[in-house]
Every structure is written in C-alpha cells, then in structure tokens.
Amino acid sequence: MKRLVAITLAVLMMMSLNISVSALSEADIPSPAAVLMDANSGKILFEKNAHEQRACASITKVMTLTLVMEAVDSGKIRLDDVVTASAHAASMGGSDIWLEEGEQMSVDDMIKATAVASANDAAVALAEFVCGSEEDFVAAMNDKAAALGMNDTTFKNCNGLDEEGHITSAYDVALMSRELIRHEKIYDYTSIWIDELRGGETQIVNTNKLLKSYDGITGLKTGTTGDAGSCISATAQRNGLSLIAVVLGADSGKGRFKDAAALLDYGFANFETRELRLQEELSPITVEGGMQNSVTISCDDSAYLTVPKGEGGGLKQTLEIPETITAPVAKGDVVGSLRFTLGDEEIASFDITADEDVEEKDFGSILKLLFQSMVKL
Structure with a gap:
C-alpha cells in the first residue's frame, strides 16, 4: 500500500505563521558540533556544524547496538544465548569488563556491559557472535549507515577506538540514535545507573551522568578518546516529545553534559510533536x-x-x-x-x-x- 506524505519544514512553517521561539545560538553550545533532533518526526531543531566529519569514540556503539538489537528482534540471536570471548575481543583496550579469552557470558550481559559500561571487549564479542567476525560486522555497520543516509560516516571498528578514517558527524549520530531507539528494549539497558556482572563480582556504572541529573533522560551513549574529545548522544522524553541531543568534541565530560542538557532544555521548552493520524473510522x-x-x-x-x-x-x-x-x-x-x-x-x-x-x-x-x-x- 503506497502513501504520499509531504511534510512541510518546520522552519518554513514558523516563517509563514509568524511564529517565534526562544533562540538558541551556536555560541550557547561551546562544543564544536551538535544536533538536536525530534526522534518521532526526525526534524532537526538545532544544528551546529552538523555535517562536520569527526571521530565519535564510543558513540560508535550506537550502531553496534542497533545491529545487535535487530538480530535479537529478528530471532537470529536470543538474550539468553551464550557468547564466548575470542582472543581478539579480549585484547581490546580502553573501557572494558576485562573479558578473558574463552570466558562466556549471555547476550543480555554483553549488551548490558556495552550499553552501561561502554565495554570495548563486550562490543567486539557481540559483533563476532552476530556476524562471525568483527570485520564482517563492521561491513554490516557501514551498509546500515548507507541505508540510513549517514553520508558523513565510515566505520572502521565496532567500539569506537581511535582509528584513521573512522569518522561520522553529529547529524549522522542523531540518525543512528533514532534508529536504535526504535528498539524500545534498549531503554532497559541505557537507563541503568548501577548494575553487576559475573554474579556480582563485577560492578558497572553508567557513563551517562545525565541519568542522575536530567528529568526524562532515557539514554543513550557517551564516548571519549583523544581524537574525539568528549561526546554524547542523549535521549529524553517528556509529555509525548522524544528528543535526541548529540554533542561531539566537547573539551570535557562536564562540558558535553552541560551542552546536551542545554539542547534538551531548548527542545522541551519550545516544541511539541503531534501524531498525524485519522480521527475517525472509515466506512466502506x-x-x-x-x-x-x-x-x-x-x-x-x-x-x-x-x-x-x-x-x-x-x-x-x-x-x-x-x-x-x-x-x-x-x-x-x-x-x-x-x-x-x-x-x-x-x-x-x-x-x-x-x-x-x-x-x-x-x-x-x-x-x-x-x-x-x-x-x-
């Protein structure tokens, strides 16, 4: 069944209807690149250097988790399936859960480790479990990016460790974040503040500090490396409005959280989303x-x-x-x-x-x- 949908740009509507909203300037967001998107409509509500190609650190895992959740929802893998860590997965540096070669963990715990603790080793283990190798998984990541229209993005790995040519943009991060949260199960992980693995032997704490300070926050992912700086894709919901705030290249963790909160504040203060749906039953x-x-x-x-x-x-x-x-x-x-x-x-x-x-x-x-x-x- 085909449909024709013509959505008039909100910016043009504001001009034609003489509507004004509280301004948010680029100067109000010190970070070098940022985007605020309405998750339901996909409308961009604010942008700063939205298509500037940059490293994004562990924000990469948004795409990793998207493919993993697709595999779960399609039945290709199950949450109670057992994942065995390879030598390659166990060799990852940076943030990890110290997987040892041959160690086994459920898909559920691996997703939790990836989403909450930003574990590089768990991300690779999941990638290998879904596609057989990280190389094949990264190829699938790039295929998915192309399908979503992420024209600024090239993935070189599945965890976001600095690698030449591994780039994206604030706009593309918003696109893949929107795709990930279509799988509402992901909120069960991204909303966790503190949890444990290995039967209580390993405690994990969420790297997204907005979970403790921002009303309506639901996720999504942080990232920090030398090349990328401090980054975040923050998702939040209030009164039917679902927002995605992306900040790339902040000079500190505190700076990324401040900018993300400012973007979300602007969105919730000035916009609303309406579902376009028939209000009556159609008769034959x-x-x-x-x-x-x-x-x-x-x-x-x-x-x-x-x-x-x-x-x-x-x-x-x-x-x-x-x-x-x-x-x-x-x-x-x-x-x-x-x-x-x-x-x-x-x-x-x-x-x-x-x-x-x-x-x-x-x-x-x-x-x-x-x-x-x-x-x-």
Whole structure:
C-alpha cells in the first residue's frame, strides 16, 4: 500500500505563521558540533556544524547496538544465548569488563556491559557472535549507515577506538540514535545507573551522568578518546516529545553534559510533536456495477509533525472520499485522500486505498459466481 506524505519544514512553517521561539545560538553550545533532533518526526531543531566529519569514540556503539538489537528482534540471536570471548575481543583496550579469552557470558550481559559500561571487549564479542567476525560486522555497520543516509560516516571498528578514517558527524549520530531507539528494549539497558556482572563480582556504572541529573533522560551513549574529545548522544522524553541531543568534541565530560542538557532544555521548552493520524473510522464505499455493493477502505497514516509549542492545536484534517466508485476495483487502488493542514499550510497527505478487489458485473462474472455457488451445494 503506497502513501504520499509531504511534510512541510518546520522552519518554513514558523516563517509563514509568524511564529517565534526562544533562540538558541551556536555560541550557547561551546562544543564544536551538535544536533538536536525530534526522534518521532526526525526534524532537526538545532544544528551546529552538523555535517562536520569527526571521530565519535564510543558513540560508535550506537550502531553496534542497533545491529545487535535487530538480530535479537529478528530471532537470529536470543538474550539468553551464550557468547564466548575470542582472543581478539579480549585484547581490546580502553573501557572494558576485562573479558578473558574463552570466558562466556549471555547476550543480555554483553549488551548490558556495552550499553552501561561502554565495554570495548563486550562490543567486539557481540559483533563476532552476530556476524562471525568483527570485520564482517563492521561491513554490516557501514551498509546500515548507507541505508540510513549517514553520508558523513565510515566505520572502521565496532567500539569506537581511535582509528584513521573512522569518522561520522553529529547529524549522522542523531540518525543512528533514532534508529536504535526504535528498539524500545534498549531503554532497559541505557537507563541503568548501577548494575553487576559475573554474579556480582563485577560492578558497572553508567557513563551517562545525565541519568542522575536530567528529568526524562532515557539514554543513550557517551564516548571519549583523544581524537574525539568528549561526546554524547542523549535521549529524553517528556509529555509525548522524544528528543535526541548529540554533542561531539566537547573539551570535557562536564562540558558535553552541560551542552546536551542545554539542547534538551531548548527542545522541551519550545516544541511539541503531534501524531498525524485519522480521527475517525472509515466506512466502506459504495461500488457501482460491481460483483459486490461496497468495498472497505483504509489509510496508512503513520507520521509525526514537530511544531512550536502551542501551535499543534491548530492542526486540522480533511477527508476527501467519493460517495461511490465504479467497478472494477483493484486492491490498493487510490480512492481518496486524507490531508492535514496547519494554518494555510498543507502539512501532509495520505492515500486512502481499497482493501480488496471488486470485479465488474458482467455475464461472465455472474456465471462464475453461479458456478461457485453450485459447487458449494
């Protein structure tokens, strides 16, 4: 079933509707690159050097976790599957959980170690478990990045350790963060503050300090290396608004958290998200000259709109459906439309389509129907 969706840019809407919001300037965000995205609509609400290619340290693990969660959701792997650490995985430096070659841990614990403690060794162990080797997993990461439109990104490893050519951008980090949180199970891990592994022998503490200080925070991932500086992709939800704040290259951990909080504050203070969804049940349409008198119809109307706070109440929907249509009708035929407007602007439009085939009434089709009725007798 096809749909036509035309989302008018929020910036243009603000101009045409003479709407103003509290300003946030690049100077207010000292970090060299940053993006604020509405997670539901994908709308960029603030950007600073959004496409500047930079190292991103362990923010890389957002993509690693995305592929792992896809494997879990598809049934390729299970949370209670046992992962055996290879010599390669155990050799990782930086932040880790000190895996030893041959040590075994569940997928669940490996995800926890990766998401909470940013464990490089656990990330590699998961990569190898999903794809057989880190090399093949990184190829899958780059394929996924291309599919998401992450044009500024090239992955060289799955954990974010500094490596020449391993680059991304604040915009691309927002894109992959949005993809990861489609798997809502990930919040079970990214919202953990303190937990343990190895039956209590190893304690892990989340590297995202906003979990203790920011209202509505749900995740997502921090990262720090010499090349990348201090980075964060922070996700938060309040009153139906879901935001992603990305900060790359901050000069300190404190700086990244301050900038991320400032971005989230700006988003929650000034914007709201409205789901564009049909508000009434669609009745069947009468079919003239058909083998049946009517056909059921439906509308694939899943989309979101980000607008300045207080303006979403002016959103209106218009149904355009004829009283009758003429046979023949094929399943998927467009029979009407659903339009959403805000002020004088059309925000989105969706096709209303037929749910089934309706043959034209003729001698042959009537004879066929008669024969089928006789067979049933």
